[in-house]
Amino acid sequence: MSREDLIATYLSLSNIKGISNISINNIYRTLGSLKNIFKIDPKYLQEAGLSQPQIESIQKRSFDEKYVSRELELIKRYKIDILLLEDEHYPELLKNIPDPPALLYIYGDKSVLKKPSIAIVGSRESSIKGKSFAKKLSRDLAEIGFNIVSGFASGIDISAHLGAMEKGFTTAVFGNGLLKIYPSYHKKYIPEFYKKGCIVSEFPLEELPGPHNFPKRNRIISGLSLGVVVVEAAEKSGSFITAKLAIEYQRDLFAVPAWPEDQNRGTNKLIKEGAKLVENYFDIVEEYSNLFTISKDIDKNNYNTIINTNEKFTDIINILKQKPATIDEICMLSGKTASEVLQILTEMELNDLIIITGDGRYTLN
Numbered sequence: 001m002s003r004e005d006l007i008a009t010y011l012s013l014s015n016i017k018g019i020s021n022i023s024i025n026n027i028y029r030t031l032g033s034l035k036n037i038f039k040i041d042p043k044y045l046q047e048a049g050l051s052q053p054q055i056e057s058i059q060k061r062s063f064d065e066k067y068v069s070r071e072l073e074l075i076k077r078y079k080i081d082i083l084l085l086e087d088e089h090y091p092e093l094l095k096n097i098p099d100p101p102a103l104l105y106i107y108g109d110k111s112v113l114k115k116p117s118i119a120i121v122g123s124r125e126s127s128i129k130g131k132s133f134a135k136k137l138s139r140d141l142a143e144i145g146f147n148i149v150s151g152f153a154s155g156i157d158i159s160a161h162l163g164a165m166e167k168g169f170t171t172a173v174f175g176n177g178l179l180k181i182y183p184s185y186h187k188k189y190i191p192e193f194y195k196k197g198c199i200v201s202e203f204p205l206e207e208l209p210g211p212h213n214f215p216k217r218n219r220i221i222s223g224l225s226l227g228v229v230v231v232e233a234a235e236k237s238g239s240f241i242t243a244k245l246a247i248e249y250q251r252d253l254f255a256v257p258a259w260p261e262d263q264n265r266g267t268n269k270l271i272k273e274g275a276k277l278v279e280n281y282f283d284i285v286e287e288y289s290n291l292f293t294i295s296k297d298i299d300k301n302n303y304n305t306i307i308n309t310n311e312k313f314t315d316i317i318n319i320l321k322q323k324p325a326t327i328d329e330i331c332m333l334s335g336k337t338a339s340e341v342l343q344i345l346t347e348m349e350l351n352d353l354i355i356i357t358g359d360g361r362y363t364l365n
Helices: 003-015 021-031 042-047 052-059 065-077 110-114 128-144 156-167 184-196 213-224 238-248 266-272 295-309 311-322 327-334 338-350
Strands: 081-084 103-108 117-121 147-150 169-173 197-201 227-230 252-255 354-356 362-364
Touching: 003 021, 003 065, 003 081, 003 103, 021 042, 042 052, 081 110, 103 110, 103 184, 110 169, 110 197, 117 128, 117 156, 117 213, 117 238, 128 147, 128 156, 128 169, 147 156, 147 213, 156 169, 156 184, 156 197, 169 184, 169 213, 184 197, 213 238, 227 238, 227 266, 238 252, 238 266, 252 266, 311 327, 311 338, 311 362, 327 338, 338 354
Parallel strands: 117 147, 117 227, 147 169, 169 197, 227 252
Antiparallel strands: 081 103, 103 197, 354 362
8 A cells, every 4th residue: 555545545535434543443453454445344443442333333334435535646746755653753642532533634843752751831811921941942942952832822831842942943733723823913923943953733734713612732742742841821721631641641740830829820829739849940850860861961051151150159159059058068168268269259249150049158159
């Protein structure tokens, strides 16, 4: 069977009413491929857990042939990449959720989906500070090597994408077809996405956005990611759906604390319920330092410039990298006199390299 024929098979099966992503996933896990799905003995479909009405619909080929032909023509015309559930390069994390998309439409650099991914999501009605934080957080994580995943919406989502593209790569998951950019005023960013990442959707190429599509999109955002960071969110928002899915999929959940009277203070509830509080990208990176060789890169990016600029800071930086310390502790660990330590600490403080905590200890900024 040719690649085009296999894609047509997936499109056809997905178009049959009553055949869900869960059903297709069960067929894939039972048979290993959908290649001969319309010729297969019904008993194998029963073994995959399909009901009699579902089996009959498959045998009758109850799909819209015009729809399948149209999709194939658009895929070819716009050079859309397709990832099928049985493809070797289908993202493994996404494949492990209960209802992975049978077929993913992709435009741009699909290789970024092989990178470790972190989702950053939040409110469309976000604050200036929230958007600035999301942009910086994404930029820092992307610089290390994470692919930043979000939903292309206004506010936090687009800020996360833009921050990531400054230093690395990003993936936008659409709640509509790839040929229907939403929101339309984000079209100006699309060329950059093709160079610095990709856009992804499970919806037919010309499908318009609809409220019922966004929860489906959110499961892909969570499914692609090792962890989900919620920057700002009201309770009962789409970001909360993404957060709940992260918990369901046993992914890490992170949240940025909010002022108690803020409209988007829902992140505080997530923290109370067990999400890890995030103040900077270190709070996320330390969760994955055992999985990726990134901890040394962090040290290099943040400390080598300081150390090389002024070598007398080296001993104190190394001490404070371990934990915050008082002047007496720094003197004891460094072997320097109190006057020497005070002089160095003052210079470091003036350069915003350190801060003093409430209990009089010094810590790296």
